[in-house]
Amino acid sequence: MNTIAEFTIIGRVGEIKQVGTTVRVSIASSYSRKDNRGEWVERTRWNEVTVFGESTRGYVKRNLVKGDLVFTSGSMGQTKWEKDGETFYGVTLAGERIERLSKGPNHGDDKADEPQERRSGPADDSDIPF
Numbered sequence: 001m002n003t004i005a006e007f008t009i010i011g012r013v014g015e016i017k018q019v020g021t022t023v024r025v026s027i028a029s030s031y032s033r034k035d036n037r038g039e040w041v042e043r044t045r046w047n048e049v050t051v052f053g054e055s056t057r058g059y060v061k062r063n064l065v066k067g068d069l070v071f072t073s074g075s076m077g078q079t080k081w082e083k084d085g086e087t088f089y090g091v092t093l094a095g096e097r098i099e100r101l102s103k104g105p106n107h108g109d110d111k112a113d114e115p116q117e118r119r120s121g122p123a124d125d126s127d128i129p130f
Contacts, residue, residue, distance in 0.1 A: 004075055005075060005076040005077070006073065006074070006075055006076065007073065007074060007075070007076050007093055008071070008072070008073045009027050009029055009047055009049070009071075009072050009073075009093075010029060010069070010070070010071050010072075010101070011027040011028050011029030011030070011047075011069070011070065012027065012028045012029075012067055012068065012069055012070075012104065013025060013026070013027060013064050013065065013066055013067060013068045013069075013070055013104065014026035014027065014028055014046065014066060015066070016060060016061070016064060016065075016066070018061075019050075021052075022050050022051060022052055022057070023050075023051045023057045023060050023061060024048050024049070024050050024051070025048070025049045025051065025060060025064070025070075025072070025095065025098070026046055026047070026048050026049075027046070027047050027048075027049055027070065027072065028044050028045070028046050029044070029045055029047065030042055030043065030044045030045075031043055031045070047093060048093065049072055049074065049093045049094075049095040049098070050092055050093060050094055050095065051094075051095045051098065052094060052095075053096065056095065056096070056097070056098060059098065060098060063100060064098075064100060065104060065106045065107060066104065066106050067103075067104020067105050067106045068100050068101075068102070068103055068104040068106075068107075069100070069101045069102045069104065070098055070099065070100055070101060071097075071098070071099055071101055072095045072097065072098040072099075073095070073096065073097045074093060074094045074095040074096040074097065075094050075096065076091055076092065076093055076094070077091070077092050077094065078090070078091055078092075079091065079092050
């Protein structure tokens with residue numbers, strides 16, 4: 001049986017960092033829910049998306065800065081590693097598509113009304129490690 005786990009996140013960019021041949025983008029997404037008293041409470045979740053594809057990595061490094069609102073989607077896979085004899089498990093969010101929806105406040109003197117570039121990485125999954 002073939003199964004794939006996919007994700008979609010719309011949120012604000014936090015940190016962008018190069019890790020080996022990948023780029024990792026922290027993305028904060030907010031959601032609201034009612035608490036025990038019936039009052040609306042906003043929660044923020046941080047997700048780290050790993051970008052493997054060369055063209056998508058280039059797009060992220062050239063175009064995104066902290067505070068930008070982005071859309072990203074891709075696949076999820078469980079990872080396993082050992083440290084000090086103990087086994088750990090995690091989930092990797094492999095970003096296959098990422099695009100800026102709006103610029104954040106950290107773009108400086110960019111013209112706000114210029115058309116935004118809407119390209120991202122290749123649709124092929126050869127760069128995804130699982």
